[in-house]
Amino acid sequence: MPPAEDFYSVLGVSRGASADEIQRAYRKLARTYHPDVNKDPAAEERFKQISEAYDVLSDPSTRQRYDAFGPDFRRVPEDADPATWGRARAGSSRARSSRSWEEEGFPEGVRFSTGSAEGIDLDDLFGGIFGGGGRRSSRGPISGPDQEVELELTVEEAYRGGTRKLTLEGPGGVRNVDVRIPAGVVSGQRIRLAGQGGQGSGGGAAGDLYLVVRIAPHPRYRLDGRDVIVDLPLAAWEGALGASVPVETPGGQATVKVPKGSSTGRRLRLKGRGLPNPRGTPGDLYAEVKLMVPHRLTREEERLFEELAGTSKFNPRRSR
């Protein structure tokens, strides 16, 4: 069991909250964190806490006992006297505990029915699907819900594939899962981890966990499906005269042949150099020409450009 959080703070209500306030807080939280509505694996544990807190606080007699005895109230015999119990507790564990029910003392006039202190049916308390839902749910195994988490990958990871260690929150704490990522996954693709989703109850099977791939923005690469687009900065004369230049691709360096007369915006295709496709043809890599001129010209460069300007009849603003 995770460390017991105060039931009032789980529901976000004050200790003096009315039954209506408690119900309202619970309904709102349940709609947000119910595992069939919220696919985040962390929601499952949260929902259990919310349900358990509501189960205790919605029943006036268990709420009184919780107020009096704190999180251990289920272990306190039903005919225990709060004052005596409190003194015993305070004596044995004053140093470690600073819970508010000890500081505030016990509510005035709290009376506890002295029933037969029969053993508390723990199965009834914890056997329900979600925390204390035992009374509201029917018996029998219920398989767990499917869950989804986002898996952010770099373009390089999507290209190469490989394994990734994932840390998942869940009931029973944090667990690590090794996930094999196939080479060539794309944004929006789902990777299914069977049986790693929400827990079943009463012996029901766990649901599946889906990893939804999202490829992180990359400083150099843009993606269009499996095609990769990369800027190819060229000197103005390289675009004019043609050149063979190196370009970085996710799979390593490649050489791209720039034909004569390439202006900014021209796309040069490197077939099959995009993201691989496990079921079919890989994407292509497009090097997009971006002509650059020196920020500062040397005297010689300036002279040559002036000579070119005087000789050339080229006017890029005239429609062809």
Add this chain to the structure above:
Amino acid sequence: MSYQLTRPTRLGLEEFARLAGIHPDLVRRFVVLGLLEASTDSSGALWFVPGQLARVARIRRLRAGFALNYASLGLVLDLLDRIAVLEAERRRAARTGARTWI
């Protein structure tokens, strides 16, 4: 514990109810309320595809969590199904369709 060699393609009412952990009468009621899909053969017996088991689990979770009656559960299930379809479409669009400048 025994393992089946092959997954049956359809389940009879009793078998389905046993696997779902609920009473056959409740299964029948779910069908009448349109919460579960079932086919009826010539003798009037109900048959279920195994995928409907997950739906029963979802019905029971939602009912336990929200104290919904079965009629409103039908609406919730339909809406959740529609959201799932829309999300899948959005994922497909991100994968194949329009350019994403990421």
